[in-house]
Amino acid sequence: MKAIIKPLAQVNLKLLQTFLVVAAESSFRVAAEKSFRSPSAVSAQIRQLEEQLGVALFHRTTRNVRLTDEGEQLLECAQRALLEVEEGLRKIQEAADMRRGKVSLSCSPTVAETRLARVLAAFEKDYPGIEVSVRELTSSALFDSVRNREVDFGIGPAIDTAEFQFDPIMEDPLYALVPKRFITTAKRSISLTTLSNMPLLLLNPATALRGMLESAMNERHLSFSTRYEFTQAQTLISMATAGLGAAILPKVALPSRTDPSTYVLRIVNPMLVRQVSVITLRGQNLSPAPLRLVELLRQLLPDPDEQRRQRNSGERLEF
Structure with missing residues (x-):
């Protein structure tokens, strides 16, 4: 069959879809089953496509169907075009999702009350059409919200x-807010052993921070006494300022201005550091709107001044 150049507009895109199925299955019968048509209808569509293009696309025998050289070329072009169309549709859908999407997240209280607001403000400015809902939860409830x-x-x-x-x-990192009536020091750090001899003010057992502290104590065969347990870091700060005990807090929760009646000391021997992360179920893929919020969290949740100081000089501690 002599090749005749035809205008592209005459090629029926539905016929290309049928061609792709036949090429993938190397069978008119299987292609008919997959496309819910009769074999004769599929064969007629392929003949129509060949007439439009002016070339034979398949070698047909009673035993099998295989592509001609022209069919191989069309298959390569059609597959590449299909990928480009799918990519274009994906981008269009993502753009639509970013204009009218929804994001829901849960956040630990110490992060929510100190760092989350500036991230949400930036996100709302860039994507005002996206609805964001936030749940402030302690660790066990937070993990349940992700799990469910x-x-x-x-x-x-x-x-x-x-x-x-x-x-x-x-x-x-974890710090201790220690009333000066319990200790006199010129250092900027305090050992876990020294802390264990003071009355401690702790977050309740439902928090991962409390679990980290108890594990570190148990590893060193230390015990501690506490008369007060709270959910909010600000309550611990108030209690420590009143001289009721040494409050154990993550650095994000430390007050910007320390009361002169207390020391702010980093816990060492061992250094206790929690890693703040975005938490998802393993294998879960986030849609475009949540992914964009995660990008902003990476950029804005860490304190930029703190990062700069640590890069320039490091945080030197006294032991």
């Missing part, structure tokens, strides 16, 4: 488990 798919993702501490995927955002 009540939220797109969580923001909280990383733990040792294979159930969740943890995407690190920042490291958050």
Whole structure:
């Protein structure tokens, strides 16, 4: 059959779809079953496409169907075009999702009350059409919300488990807010052993921070006494300022201005650092709107001044 150049507009795109199925299956019968048509209808569509293009696309025998050289070329071009169309449709859908999407997340209280507002403000400015809902939850409830798919993702501490995927955002060292009536020091750090001899003010057992502290104590055969347990970091700060005990806090929760009656001391021997992460179920893929919010979290959740100081000089501690 002599090749005749035909205008592209005459080629029926539906016929190309049938061609792709026949080429993939090397069978008119199987292609007919997959496209819910009769074999004669599929064969007629291929003949129509060949007439439009002016070339034979398949070698047909009683035993098999295989592509001609021209068919191979068309297959390569059609597959490439299909990928480009799919990519274009995906981008269009993502753009639409970004204009009218929804994002739901859960966040640990210490991060929510100190760092989350500036991230949400930036996100709302860039994407005013996206509805964002936030749940402020302690660790156990936060993990339940991710596990039960009540939220797109969580923001909280990383733990040792294979159930969740943890995407690190920042490291958050633990500090002690110690009333000066318990200790006199010129240092900027305090050992866990020294702390264990003071009355401690702790977040409640439902928090991962409390679990980290208890594990470190147990590893060193230390015990501690506490008369007060709270959910909010600000309550611990108030209690420590009143001289009721040494408050154990992540750095993000430390007050910007320290009361002169207290020391702010980094916990050492061992250094205790929690990793704040975006938490999803393992294997879960986020849609475009949540992904964009995660990008902003990476950029804005860490303190830029703190990062710059640590890059320039490091955070030197006294032991």
